[in-house]
Amino acid sequence: MLLLLLFLLLLLLPPLVMLWWWHSQDARLSWLVRLQHRVAWRVLCWAAAWQQKRLEQSTLHAGQSQQQALRWCLQGAQGPCCPLRGSTDISTFRNHLPLTKASQVQEEEGRGQVLPPTSNQYCGEASLQATLLGLVALNKAYPEVLAPGGTARVTPSSPWPYPLPWPWHALGQVGPTRAKDPGALLLEALRSPGLRALEAGTAVELLDVFVGLEANGEELAEAIATGNPGAPLPGRAAELREALEQGPRGLALRLWPKLQVVVTLDAGGQAEAVTALGALWCQGLAFFSPAYAASGGQQDSRVVRCRLGDVVQVVGTYNQCPVVRFIRRLGQTLSVRGEDTGEDVFSEALGRAVGQWPGAKLLDHGCVESSILDSSEGSAPHYEVFVALKGLRNLSEENRDKLDHCLQEASAHYKSLRFRGSVGPAQVHLVGQGAFRALRAALAACPSSPFPPEMPRVLRHRELAQILQRRVVS
Incomplete structure (x- = not known):
């Protein structure tokens, strides 16, 4: 009996030694991660204090x-x-x-x-200053966000003006920070239920991420369940499916219950995306921008x-x-008869009109003067308006007419031209999913595209307007 016990002990000894070794390795790695995080944060706080002093001197x-x-x-x-x-x-x-x-x-x-x-990338002391001071401000408002494993970026572009490659993992970044595939970034974020912050280059890009998440939810759940890539997580896949079944409202907090803030770069043409995200997918979350980019x-x-x-x-x-x-932006005006309808006036009128469409949430929009699309033959010149909506699949004629009424209420000059027949009624078209993503891809491919990518509301090139025209569904 004693010999049998000794034999069993000898058989169990190698697995026990390996288990102890792995446990000690995990503890050692955990200690190294905490140390790296502490050192990185001390260095950044010192650099931010120095930049704060320079900011004070320059603004005085x-x-x-x-x-x-x-x-x-x-x-x-x-x-x-x-x-x-x-x-x-x-x-x-x-x-x-x-x-x-x-x-x-x-x-x-x-x-x-x-x-x-x-320039295709921020550079210089101003962008470094914005990043360092932004990180400190974010940590002050949400102290747990920059803990290890607390943040994930879901778009290839970053909201931080200056790249800080070394401390990014130490300051809570989840997933492959250099990855260019949005699907891989989203998949890695979905595998981490304890996230406290989501990062995206701009609000418009984050909107694309959530719309794509709803469209491809089953594929993502299957990848998580089968472990492609990484270890299989069937329980997490079930959580994703259950969260998606409950609809878009509050989806982010159902997927990541500890989520506190969304970090995006503030730039022109982002207001509608921020509103849509706040009303639906990111309901209940704060939005933080480290800088304003023009x-x-x-x-x-x-x-x-x-x-x-x-x-x-x-x-x-x-x-x-x-x-x-x-x-608003000066260049974003509509003028078919010299009326000069500004971006702010048009957006306000469109927002009021969409508010009268039952169940509809405005995700994005673009406008073009009819002469650019040659759509005013046999009729007075007018505005062609392309909208992406959530909650409404078809537009009735009554709904389309409401935008023209709202434009007349917003602009006396436009109302006068409409009364005389010099300008025809605005034509409203509903586009399908991915239409504005395709437009942004075409804009980003242009050699003169600014950084960060700007979302124009008034399109002046026929090729760009036709991208939306080809995707009209109603």
Whole structure:
């Protein structure tokens, strides 16, 4: 009997040693992760404090800071495209490179001329400053978000203006941060039920993620259940299926019960996506943006002055610098008879009209003047409007007419032109799923596409408008 016990002990000894070794390895790795996180966070806090001090100094003397920044740009100018190479005289700079007006840009776009391309990535101290101070602000508002394994990015682009490759895993990033496949990023996030924050490049991109999640939910659940990739997680797959069965409202919190905040980059054309996400998939969650990004700016290879095109309202001051709120973009106007209907006026009218369509939630929209699509033959020129909706599959004529009534209420000039018959009623078209994603893909493929990608509400090129026209379902 003793020999039998000794024999059994000898048989069990190797598995017990391996089990103890793996346990000690897990504990050691866990300790290393905590140490790495602590060190990374200390370094970032120190760097953020330094950047906060520089921010205070620059905003206390805003005029001097702007002059100094301009001199740096002029001294660093290179290439044959810059007529001011080596000059540091500001008046000469202004004379040679006058500020472009939005009306000039609109004329150039109408003639098919493209704008000078902007930098395809943020760079410089300003973007680093925004990232560091944004991380500190996020951690202050939501202390558990940046814990290890607390954050996942679900789009290839990042909301943080400056890439910080080393500490990203240590500061809570889940999944392959360098992955370019949105499906792989979403799948990795779905495998982690304890997430406290979701990251996406912009709100529009996050909207695409949730719409795709609903459309491909069963495939994602099957991949999680079978372990493709990673270990099989049938229980988590069942949770995903159950969450999807309950509809879009509050889906994010059903999938990730500890979720607190959504991090996206604030840029033009994002308001409708933020509203739709907040009303449906991300209901109950806060939205955080580390920076506001505007199209236009300095090109890497020259010094140029180009319009930003954003109309902002000053809502306060920080030392000598204004605090602004985005209102609209100058170039985004509709004008078939000189009425100049601005982006803000049109969006407000469309929002009121959609509010009168039972069960409908506006996800995205785009407009085009009828002359661009040659759709005004035999009728007065008018607006062609393409909308993506949730909760409504067909548009009745009564629903379509409500937009024109709302536009007349919003603009006296438009109402006068409609009364005289100089402008025809706006034509509203419902597009299918993926129409605006295809439009953004075409925009991103253009060499002159800005970074971050801007979502235009008024399309001036027939090829872009036809992308939506081909996907009309009602």
